[in-house]
Amino acid sequence: MDFKYSEEAEAFRREFRAWLDANPPPRIDHDVAIGEFAETGSAIWQRHLEWHRTMHSGGWVGITWPKSYGGREATLEQSIVYGEELARVHAPSLVNGLGIAMVGPTLIHWGTEEQKKRFIPKILSAEEIWCQGFSEPGAGSDLASLQTRAVEDGDDFVINGQKVWTSGAHHADMCFLLARTDPEAPKHKGISYILVDMHSPGITVRPLIQMTGDHGFNEVFFEDVRVPRKNLVGAKNQGWQVANTTLAFERSSMGGGSARDVIGAARELARLARRVPRDGGTAWDDSSVRQQVAQFAIESAALRYLNLRQLTRRLKGLPPGPEGSGAKLVMSDLTVRTAKFAMELLGPYAQFEQNAAFALEGGKWSYRMLGARMMTIAGGTSEIQHNIIGERVLGLPKG
Numbered sequence: 483m484d485f486k487y488s489e490e491a492e493a494f495r496r497e498f499r500a501w502l503d504a505n506p507p508p509r510i511d512h513d514v515a516i517g518e519f520a521e522t523g524s525a526i527w528q529r530h531l532e533w534h535r536t537m538h539s540g541g542w543v544g545i546t547w548p549k550s551y552g553g554r555e556a557t558l559e560q561s562i563v564y565g566e567e568l569a570r571v572h573a574p575s576l577v578n579g580l581g582i583a584m585v586g587p588t589l590i591h592w593g594t595e596e597q598k599k600r601f602i603p604k605i606l607s608a609e610e611i612w613c614q615g616f617s618e619p620g621a622g623s624d625l626a627s628l629q630t631r632a633v634e635d636g637d638d639f640v641i642n643g644q645k646v647w648t649s650g651a652h653h654a655d656m657c658f659l660l661a662r663t664d665p666e667a668p669k670h671k672g673i674s675y676i677l678v679d680m681h682s683p684g685i686t687v688r689p690l691i692q693m694t695g696d697h698g699f700n701e702v703f704f705e706d707v708r709v710p711r712k713n714l715v716g717a718k719n720q721g722w723q724v725a726n727t728t729l730a731f732e733r734s735s736m737g738g739g740s741a742r743d744v745i746g747a748a749r750e751l752a753r754l755a756r757r758v759p760r761d762g763g764t765a766w767d768d769s770s771v772r773q774q775v776a777q778f779a780i781e782s783a784a785l786r787y788l789n790l791r792q793l794t795r796r797l798k799g800l801p802p803g804p805e806g807s808g809a810k811l812v813m814s815d816l817t818v819r820t821a822k823f824a825m826e827l828l829g830p831y832a833q834f835e836q837n838a839a840f841a842l843e844g845g846k847w848s849y850r851m852l853g854a855r856m857m858t859i860a861g862g863t864s865e866i867q868h869n870i871i872g873e874r875v876l877g878l879p880k881g
């Protein structure tokens with residue numbers, strides 16, 4: 483494992499840091515990590531959007547993409563430095579996360595020249611916000627069981643079906659959608675990857691409210707929605723391969739950013755313990771509390787090394803390995819356990835909601851407790867990550 487960054491990456495850090503110093507990000511008080519979880523038009527959404535535009539005007543969106551499509555052709559190492567610098571200044575997330583992390587890179591790989599020219603500039607500028615229409619009521623972990631149908635009719639596909647857990651569909655202008663185009667073929671071979679205008683007639687978006695009170699998800703219904711055939715990405719019935727490109731980009735975008743959050747959380751727990759009154763002093767006076775916080779810090783450091791091992795592997799030109807599943811599993815488990823420990827520390831204060839009067843630290847820990855579980859589900863559940871590790875790392879028989 484290599485712990486040092488190259489001079490090229492450090493030069494990149496200096497350039498980006500100087501730009502961030504000149505263009506400091508806005509402060510987002512609400513403890514929402516994902517811009518998509520804010521309501522359209524709300525002050526929080528607006529601040530995320532403005533930050534996105536500022537970053538775009540500086541040329542700091544889609545940095546790994548080819549220069550011909552508005553990127554900087556940043557190396558993998560530079561993209562890690564980029565994430566570190568954004569975390570250092572507590573920058574809010576960009577509003578078009580799914581466009582930038584998932585469909586943009588997929589189009590660069592699979593899209594026609596016409597599709598790249600049409601869609602990529604507006605992904606970067608956030609003029610068009612994207613959502614991901616993959617999961618359905620009967621197709622999550624077993625995504626290839628999806629039932630939404632797309633039938634060719636002249637120059638169009640006609641789409642009927644339902645998607646669920648569609649993050650940010652209430653903001654979205656476009657959706658990258660998986661639909662079944664050959665119901666007779668084996669399930670992985672009859673799927674197509676289609677780009678759908680969310681303003682088309684026949685689309686209904688219904689909110690799903692999480693237990694945090696946020697509106698992040700939606701159900702999306704498609705009734706005879708017409709989509710031009712030119713919006714097909716890859717060949718007809720080849721959508722499973724295209725989707726796998728998107729999912730690989732999703733997983734790689736999740737691990738790093740969230741891992742940084744977990745490392746920061748151990749520090750925040752130490753600060754919290756110093757504030758929670760206990761037995762005439764603070765919780766920090768209790769050695770068992772200090773030991774538990776130290777344990778979280780150790781596990782966070784181990785997670786960082788796991789990520790560096792992954793990075794070293796990729797810098798050697800090897801494809802992402804099963805370390806990604808290990809890192810995602812550790813990160814999501816740590817997120818849940820740190821939130822639970824904060825609840826124990828807070829005792830009766832844990833019952834205050836975010837922003838409630840008398841809540842310690844604005845009630846952010848109870849908000850995080852309610853939100854922590856999502857990381858064990860999104861991007862492949864913990865059970866699925868266990869299966870991957872069992873089969874591909876430990877060589878166990880398929881479950």
Ligand SMILES: Cc1cc2nc3c(=O)[nH]c(=O)nc-3n(C[C@H](O)[C@H](O)[C@H](O)COP(=O)(O)OP(=O)(O)OC[C@H]3O[C@@H](n4cnc5c(N)ncnc54)[C@H](O)[C@@H]3O)c2cc1C
Nearest residue numbers: 614615616617621622623647648649856859860861863865
């Ligand atoms: C925060 C968040 C954001 C999301 N955003 C989107 C989005 O924008 N677009 C989108 O399309 N989807 C999105 N999803 C959906 C997500 O991809 C699915 O929830 C996930 O794939 C799991 O599918 P499911 O909910 O249908 O659960 P199921 O697949 O029905 O699983 C139910 C339970 O069974 C277990 N299980 C299933 N199969 C196996 C197996 N083979 N072995 C062992 N255990 C198994 C699972 O681990 C789980 O505990 C999002 C989810 C979350 C939490």
